[in-house]
Amino acid sequence: MNVLQWLANLQPALVGAVLLWAGGIKLLSRSARLAARRSALVRLVGKDRVFVAYRAVGAVEVGIGALLVAPPVHPAEGLAAAGLGAAMLGYLGYARLAAPGSSCGCLGDKHVPVRFRGFARAAVLMLAGALAVAATEFWTVTLTESPLATVGVLLAEAALIVVLSPELDHRWLHPLRRLRLRISHPLAGRPAEVPLAASVQQLHKSAAYSSVAGLLRSDLLDTWDEGDWRLLAYAARTESGKVTAVFAVPRLGFRPEEVRVVLVPEAELPAPV
Structure with a gap:
């Protein structure tokens, strides 16, 4: 068996x-209705029929997918997959022109506008379907004959699909970016004392600061260090009156997700000596 035939299988x-x-996502996801309304199918079939059309596409995908993964091997299955990939390319082209802000709605419920990666993924699936037309043995036979190579190739192809799927970025790409930021940031793991300006910058990038930014009524009033934390105090006002917003910021590392805030009413502050 040559390499091309092996890959086709x-x-x-x-x-x-x-x-x-x-x-399965289109048929079973609890957010399928929302994903359908965000997709370019709205422009094709209208708001009233978009969910039915979205589910119908899902049913076609499940049907062809089930035929491909189950025996026996037949060229028509590959042709159907290649045709579906070509139809997806056409749909993406329409979405890009007619509704550039719409979502693909292909592999997840995240709202991601149609971009190059979506086209590349559809093209890869179309080519893989075309190659499947030449399959002569069921894929489990190939897996049994050369398990390590088969698993390796399938994992590599699956990884390529994931990389070309912006709907899945929150599963792998965003965590990797956060990890790189932690490792490569100039303050990450730095044992020496860091300047106050760096702590303020870290504070401004935190969710804790964003949650109360509209309440703040002053610039930085006071700051002091306690162990591994730097505390920053600001004047603020809530519906109940004046308060002091005290933020706890990691002092020796860049970890804005760990920043915490507490609003202390003025009545509870210690009296000046």
Whole structure:
């Protein structure tokens, strides 16, 4: 068996799994209705029929996916997958022109406008479906004959699909970016004393600061260090009256997600000596 034939035998497993995943989201996700309203299908079929059309696409994907991952092998399955990939390319092109702010709604319920990665993913699936037309053995046979190579190729192809799916960025890309920021930031893991301006900058990037920024009524009033924390105090006002917003900021590292805030009523502050 040559390499091309071996790869062809594997493609039904890959394309079938992706289609089952995509169709399952459209049919079973609790946010499928919202994803349908965000997609370019609204421009194609109208608001009243968009959810039915969205579910119908999901049913087609599940049907073709099930045929691909189940025996026996038949060229028509690959043709159907390739045709679905070509139709997806056409749909993405329409979405990009007619509704550029709309979401693809392909592999998840996240709202992501149609961009290059969506086109590349559809093209990869179309080519994989076309290659599956030449499959002569069911993919489990190939898996049994060369398990390590088969698993390696399928994992690599699956990783490519994930990389080309912006709907999934929150699962892997965003955590990696946060990790890189922690490691590469000039303050990350720095044992020496850091300047006050750096603590203020870290504070401004935190969710704690954003949550009360509208209440603040002054610049920085006071600051002091307690262990690994730097405390920053600001005047603020709530519906109940004047308060002091005290933020606890990590002193020796850049970890804005760990910043905390407490609003202390003036009546509870210690009297000046």
